[in-house]
Amino acid sequence: MSRLEGACIVGQSGGPTSVINASAYGVIKAALDDPAITRVYGAYHGIRGVLDDQLLIMDEEDPKELALLPYTPSSALGSCRYKMKKPEEDETDYRRILEIFKKYQVRYFFYIGGNDSMDTCAKVSRYLAKVGYECRVMGVPKTIDNDLFGTDHCPGYASAAKYIATTFMEVYLDAHVYDTGTVTIVECMGRHAGWLTAACALAGTKGCAPDLIYLPERDFDMNQFLQEVDALYRKNGYCIVAVSEGIHYADGSFVSEAKTAATDGFGHAQLGGLAAVLANAVKEKTGAKTRGIELSLLQRCAAHVASGTDIAESMAARKRAVEETLAGTTGKMVGFVCDRTNGYRCQLQLFDLEQVANYEKKMPPEMINEAGNGVTQAFIDYCAPLVVGESALPREDGLPRFCRLKKVFAK
Amino acid sequence: MSRLEGACIVGQSGGPTSVINASAYGVIKAALDDPAITRVYGAYHGIRGVLDDQLLIMDEEDPKELALLPYTPSSALGSCRYKMKKPEEDETDYRRILEIFKKYQVRYFFYIGGNDSMDTCAKVSRYLAKVGYECRVMGVPKTIDNDLFGTDHCPGYASAAKYIATTFMEVYLDAHVYDTGTVTIVECMGRHAGWLTAACALAGTKGCAPDLIYLPERDFDMNQFLQEVDALYRKNGYCIVAVSEGIHYADGSFVSEAKTAATDGFGHAQLGGLAAVLANAVKEKTGAKTRGIELSLLQRCAAHVASGTDIAESMAARKRAVEETLAGTTGKMVGFVCDRTNGYRCQLQLFDLEQVANYEKKMPPEMINEAGNGVTQAFIDYCAPLVVGESALPREDGLPRFCRLKKVFAK
Numbered sequence: 001m002s003r004l005e006g007a008c009i010v011g012q013s014g015g016p017t018s019v020i021n022a023s024a025y026g027v028i029k030a031a032l033d034d035p036a037i038t039r040v041y042g043a044y045h046g047i048r049g050v051l052d053d054q055l056l057i058m059d060e061e062d063p064k065e066l067a068l069l070p071y072t073p074s075s076a077l078g079s080c081r082y083k084m085k086k087p088e089e090d091e092t093d094y095r096r097i098l099e100i101f102k103k104y105q106v107r108y109f110f111y112i113g114g115n116d117s118m119d120t121c122a123k124v125s126r127y128l129a130k131v132g133y134e135c136r137v138m139g140v141p142k143t144i145d146n147d148l149f150g151t152d153h154c155p156g157y158a159s160a161a162k163y164i165a166t167t168f169m170e171v172y173l174d175a176h177v178y179d180t181g182t183v184t185i186v187e188c189m190g191r192h193a194g195w196l197t198a199a200c201a202l203a204g205t206k207g208c209a210p211d212l213i214y215l216p217e218r219d220f221d222m223n224q225f226l227q228e229v230d231a232l233y234r235k236n237g238y239c240i241v242a243v244s245e246g247i248h249y250a251d252g253s254f255v256s257e258a259k260t261a262a263t264d265g266f267g268h269a270q271l272g273g274l275a276a277v278l279a280n281a282v283k284e285k286t287g288a289k290t291r292g293i294e295l296s297l298l299q300r301c302a303a304h305v306a307s308g309t310d311i312a313e314s315m316a317a318r319k320r321a322v323e324e325t326l327a328g329t330t331g332k333m334v335g336f337v338c339d340r341t342n343g344y345r346c347q348l349q350l351f352d353l354e355q356v357a358n359y360e361k362k363m364p365p366e367m368i369n370e371a372g373n374g375v376t377q378a379f380i381d382y383c384a385p386l387v388v389g390e391s392a393l394p395r396e397d398g399l400p401r402f403c404r405l406k407k408v409f410a411k
Numbered sequence: 412m413s414r415l416e417g418a419c420i421v422g423q424s425g426g427p428t429s430v431i432n433a434s435a436y437g438v439i440k441a442a443l444d445d446p447a448i449t450r451v452y453g454a455y456h457g458i459r460g461v462l463d464d465q466l467l468i469m470d471e472e473d474p475k476e477l478a479l480l481p482y483t484p485s486s487a488l489g490s491c492r493y494k495m496k497k498p499e500e501d502e503t504d505y506r507r508i509l510e511i512f513k514k515y516q517v518r519y520f521f522y523i524g525g526n527d528s529m530d531t532c533a534k535v536s537r538y539l540a541k542v543g544y545e546c547r548v549m550g551v552p553k554t555i556d557n558d559l560f561g562t563d564h565c566p567g568y569a570s571a572a573k574y575i576a577t578t579f580m581e582v583y584l585d586a587h588v589y590d591t592g593t594v595t596i597v598e599c600m601g602r603h604a605g606w607l608t609a610a611c612a613l614a615g616t617k618g619c620a621p622d623l624i625y626l627p628e629r630d631f632d633m634n635q636f637l638q639e640v641d642a643l644y645r646k647n648g649y650c651i652v653a654v655s656e657g658i659h660y661a662d663g664s665f666v667s668e669a670k671t672a673a674t675d676g677f678g679h680a681q682l683g684g685l686a687a688v689l690a691n692a693v694k695e696k697t698g699a700k701t702r703g704i705e706l707s708l709l710q711r712c713a714a715h716v717a718s719g720t721d722i723a724e725s726m727a728a729r730k731r732a733v734e735e736t737l738a739g740t741t742g743k744m745v746g747f748v749c750d751r752t753n754g755y756r757c758q759l760q761l762f763d764l765e766q767v768a769n770y771e772k773k774m775p776p777e778m779i780n781e782a783g784n785g786v787t788q789a790f791i792d793y794c795a796p797l798v799v800g801e802s803a804l805p806r807e808d809g810l811p812r813f814c815r816l817k818k819v820f821a822k
Contacts (some may be wrong), residue, residue, distance in 0.1 A: 016588050074584035081589065165810055166715050173485035173813065174712040177427050178492065179456035206810050273687065296704045301585040304577050304717055307809060353647035388809035397798035398718065399576055399617050402584065 003326055004134065005035040006107025008284075009050065010058070011043030012075035013113035013120065018163070018306040020112060020142045021076045021316045021403070026318025027067035027110045027140065028058050036326060037108060041410060045078035046113070047120055050100050051093060051263030060408040068403035070311050071393035073303035076405055081260035084120055087127045094127040101128075101135060104410065108136050108325050110318075114143030114154070119357040125331045126354075136325040139333035139353050140318055144300045145247060146195035149359040150351035151335025155317060156300075158310035158386035163302040164188055164295065165387060168200045171293060172240055173207035180289065181237035183229060183282050187275035187294045191246040192216050193362045196299065200242035201375045202383060210374075211239050216246035218372035219365050220255055226285045228373060233288050245274050254364070304400055308389020313346055320348045344385035414447040414737055415545065417518025420461065422454030423470070423486035424493075424524035424531065427809060428567030428727045429574070429717040430525060431553045431812070432487045437478035437729025438521045438551065439469050447737060448519060452821060456489035457524070458531055462504060462512050471819040479814035481722050484714035487816055495531055498538045505538040511789060512539075515821065519547050519736050521729075525554030525565070530768040533576035538740040538763075547736040550744035550764050551729055557606035560770040561762035562726060562746025566728060567711075569721035571798035572610035574713040575599055575706065576798060579611045582704060583619035583651055591700065592648035594640055594693050598686035598705045602657040603627050604773045611653035612786045613794060621785075622650045627657035628774050629783035631666055636689070637696045644699050651722065656685050675733045715811055719800020724757055731759045754795035 008031045012020055024042075028101045031040045043049035047244035048057075056077060058066070069076055072247045099105070111121040125137035141148050146157035168186060175184040181383035188197040194215025201213060211232050214220060232239040248254045256274035275292030283290045317334045324332065338402040339345045394401045419442045423431055432587030435453075440458035443449045453467035454460035460467075466489060469477070470779035480487060495504045511517070522532040529550045536548035552559050579597060586595040599608040605626025610623060622643050625631060643650040659665045692703045728745045735743065743761040751755045778790035805812045 010739070016585055020556065048590050072584070073581050074588045079588045081591075087495055098526045102414070162809060167709060167713070169811060169813065170484050170712040171708055173483070174427055174708050177485045177706070179459050179489065180492075202810065205808070206813070207815060222496060226483060276684065276687075291708070293709070294705070294706045297585050297702070298578060303581060309809075320658040390809070392808065395801065397616070397795060398582060398801075399574060399613065400721075402580065402617070404618055 004034050004107045004136065005038060006105045007039040007041060008110065009041045009055065009106050010077065010110045011046045011049065011112065012077050013046035013111060014079060014143065015114070015142040015300060016074040016304040017142050017144045017300050018073045018159035019070070019156050019380055021072045021143055022070035022311045023112045023140050023155055023318045024076060025066060026315040027322055028066060029168060030319045030322035031108070032059065034322065034326060038080040038105070040216050042077040043102065046080035046082065047084065048080040048082050049078065051096050053100055055104065055410040057410050058318050059201045061405055064290070065405060067401050068401065069304070070315060071303055071391055072402040076403060079245070081247035083116060084123055084354065085360060087123060094124070097124060097129065098131060098133055101133065102390050106135060110140055112140040112142050115148060118148065118353055122331070122353040122357045128296040136328070136330040138321045138329070139327045139356065140321050141333055141335055141366035144196060145190060145193055147360045147362065148335070149356045149361050152338040152346070153311060153336060153386060155314040157195060159306040160196055161202065161383055162303050162307040163299050163386035164196060164199040165202035166305055167295065168203040168210065168242065169206055169208040172203060175240055176238055176290070179255050181233060181286045183233055183279070183286065183290045184240045185275045185278045185290065185292045186240070186242050186244060187245055187292065187300055189295070190216060190244040192338060194244050195363060197242050197244040198363060198367070198375045198379050201380060202387065205236070205380060210242040212373045213375060214241070214243045214247050214373060215363060215368060216244045216248060217368055218243050219250040220247040220283065224378050226281060229282050230286045233286055243274060245279060247274070288312060299402050303391065304393060307387050307391070307392040308391060309386055311391060312389070317348055319337045324350065339380060340385060383400060412538060414445050415433050415518045416449060417516045418450040418452060419448050419519035419521065420452045420454050420466065420517050421488065421521045422457045422460065422523065423490050424457035424522060425490060425554065426525070426526035426711060427485040427490055428555045428711050429484045429552050429570035429714040430481070430567050430721050432483045433481035433722045433725035434523045434551050434553055434566055434729045435487060436477060437726040437754040438733055440479060441730045441733035443470065443604045445733065445737060449516070452515065453488040457491035457493065458495065459491040459493050460489065462507050464511055466515065466821040467582045468819045468821050474817055476764045476816060479805070479812065481726060482499070482714060482802050483813040484712040487587055487814060492563070494527060498534060505535070506805045508535060509539065509542060509544055512544065514815065517546060521549050521551055522733060523551040523553055524567045525556060526769060526771060528557060528706070529559065529764055533764040533768045547739070547741040549732045549736045549740070550767065551732050552744055552746060553647070553725070554651070555607060556601060556604055556606040560745070560767050560772050560775070563757070564747060564797060564822070566721060566725040568606060569605055570717040571710050572613065572794055572799035574710050574716050575607060575610040576613035577716055578706065579614040579621065579653065580617055580619040582774050583614060585695070586651055587649055592644060594644055594690070594697065594701045596686045596693070596703045597651070597653050597699065598656055598703065599653060600706070600710055601627060601655040603771050605655050606774060608653050608655040609774060609778070609786045609790050610794060612791060613798065616785040616791065621653040623652045624786055625652070625654045625658050625784060626774060626779060627655045627659060628779055630661040631658040633692065633739065636693060640693050644697055654685060654689060691699045714802065715804060717802040718798050719802060720797055722802060728759055735761065751792060
């Protein structure tokens with residue numbers, strides 16, 4: 001297929017990860033290097049930047065600063081949580097996108113994000129095809145939640161898993177230091193999938209195993225939880241627990257629900273404070289000294305302990321995304337297919353955007369133990385190779401030297 | 412003075428730090444290497460290990476594992492929070508310590524800890540001198556709180572400061588990612604001194620400055636706080652704040668006090684949950700989306716991002732402690748005297764235990780801005796050199812390879 005000449009837009013959306021900028025860099029660098037792409041724009045705050053005609057000219061940035069992007073957390077181009085209506089319901093946003101694409105002669109659109117972003121991507125792709133505007137749309141996955149369909153794992157997950165396992169090891173050692181016992185509850189992100197929380201189990205391969213792990217894939221029973229914690233606390237004098245923010249009772253209501261009621265732009269309940277709720281319940285039941293620790297934002301932005309594997313894979317996926325779109329592919333997402341039988345091998349593969357969008361991949365039953373309070377070796381085997389390798393993040397005065405963009409806006 | 416022959420005991424006490432094991436290693440290694448020291452014991456859970464006759468034989472440990480101690484967080488020998496009565500009031504504990512010291516022919520006692528531990532150390536030293544038992548007692552400071560008298564800074568502080576500044580940078584980038592504004596509150600440890608919270612200001616030297624910093628050295632005014640946050644949020648769309656867990660109103664009551672009432676073994680109020688309290692107050696006042704992040708234990712155990720300067724200084728101080736005690740010194744603490752006029756130079760110096768104990772060093776007025784909501788350049792100049800350098804922590808499968816002791820108990 002012909003190499004379509006025109007500008008490209010790169011956008012980032014949804015919750016940031018430690019390596020979402022590695023993805024952006026992979027695309028931006030490949031696009032800047034390709035003669036068919038006349039100009040590389042960054043969508044300021046994702047699709048909102050397109051709708052509001054706020055585009056950053058990436059060609060104006062210092063290549064040396066751009067080269068720091070893979071080691072810089074958060075979304076350097078800005079993110080958004082904006083859910084577009086279906087074009088069948090309301091075409092306003094799509095007409096505006098078409099207008100902007102025409103204005104800047106955009107023929108390539110790369111959108112980096114999770115489930116909701118792949119949904120946005122699929123809708124834009126479908127609309128542009130319908131109206132006959134030639135533009136190649138590629139979804140570039142990222143989400144620490146690791147819940148995208150098709151791909152073996154999602155860029156961003158490995159770094160979050162590495163941070164969580166490392167931190168859990170450190171907290172484990174700290175929580176076992178006194179002669180008086182304690183119960184420690186570590187809360188990880190994950191509304192509907194337990195991938196992040198399960199990563200605490202990696203600490204077990206280094207002698208710092210969580211005693212109990214509760215995941216949203218199984219219904220939570222407060223009485224059973226309190227009994228399990230109490231039994232271990234009485235036996236060992238200590239108990240350290242990993243929980244997913246999204247654990248819920250059999251009726252579907254979140255355990256943390258009583259605490260907060262606000263919702264984000266997509267109608268998801270905003271969770272948080274679960275660790276404190278559970279620590280309190282344990283204290284009342286057992287009389288133990290308890291501590292609830294919420295890993296909060298830290299687990300998605302701790303670039304200083306990002307996974308080298310994650311960074312390398314993210315950059316490779318993005319480069320491939322550009323090559324594929326230049327060769328004519330559209331409406332796809334670049335993901336991974338991995339083989340762990342003899343060491344770890346990871347290959348890139350294209351997945352249909354329409355199939356990926358809006359389907360949340362949960363942990364399969366064989367990765368969760370029968371009692372529903374821990375993971376199996378199958379999960380360890382799956383996750384362990386992902387956290388290997390360190391980030392090449394440069395330091396300045398002992399602190400990270402993150403990328404600083406000039407942010408020059410297109411007129 | 413003669414080189415006294417006998418065994419030595421090393422103990423760790425109080426809240427752990429990322430580098431308290433670097434201190435332990437400095438002492439253990441120097442003691443193991445010295446022919447005058449016949450045996451090196453680790454007090455299991457600090458002074459409790461002495462009282463309970465639970466001593467670990469350090470000579471039995473694999474030197475290769477011991478060499479990992481400097482990079483391992485928490486207290487490898489176990490810690491305690493046990494406050495001994497004054498010998499004038501009750502001699503029971505002191506008689507027991509004397510009995511154990513005689514039993515194991517202990518002539519050297521090194522106690523690593525913060526304020527309360529230096530107090531324990533001073534009492535033991537005084538008692539042994541009074542009863543005429545020849546034993547050299549040396550305090551080895553560590554505390555992330557940085558509140559020990561005399562010494563320029565405390566081992567452990569620099570690593571916590573580095574973690575806090577690094578994490579603050581990452582949270583800053585994450586908190587500024589969306590097109591919709593937010594107010595973020597980051598809570599750091601520090602009951603009475605603001606040293607840890609102030610470290611957030613280092614992030615400002617890398618473009619990620621906290622908008623406001625509230626320290627326990629100044630009385631907190633909720634209305635003023637809400638006004639300051641609101642003004643910045645309205646002006647910039649964002650506001651990111653660092654607060655000390657120990658901020659208090661003019662009457663001395665902790666801002667977080669309503670939340671928890673438990674106290675630890677020393678009668679200190681147990682704090683926590685402040686970030687959530689403030690985030691809530693801001694939300695009510697401004698309507699902004701808010702997030703409260705408590706750095707919790709992570710700031711004292713994040714060995715994976717420990718300061719190289721901290722580790723090197725901790726080991727040097729401990730080595731010096733052993734040399735001094737072998738040469739006859741007793742009743743002292745090894746601290747630092749630093750010169751920052753032409754680069755950073757740090758020298759070791761001895762301080763009187765009696766003077767160090769039970770005095771909390773707060774931040775001096777010249778390091779806090781006039782409005783009481785930030786720090787001055789004097790603090791930046793003080794703190795910046797401490798966080799330089801990285802830990803040589805080895806990794807295994809992408810995760811930290813921390814020290815694993817055999818823990819062989821003396822009969």
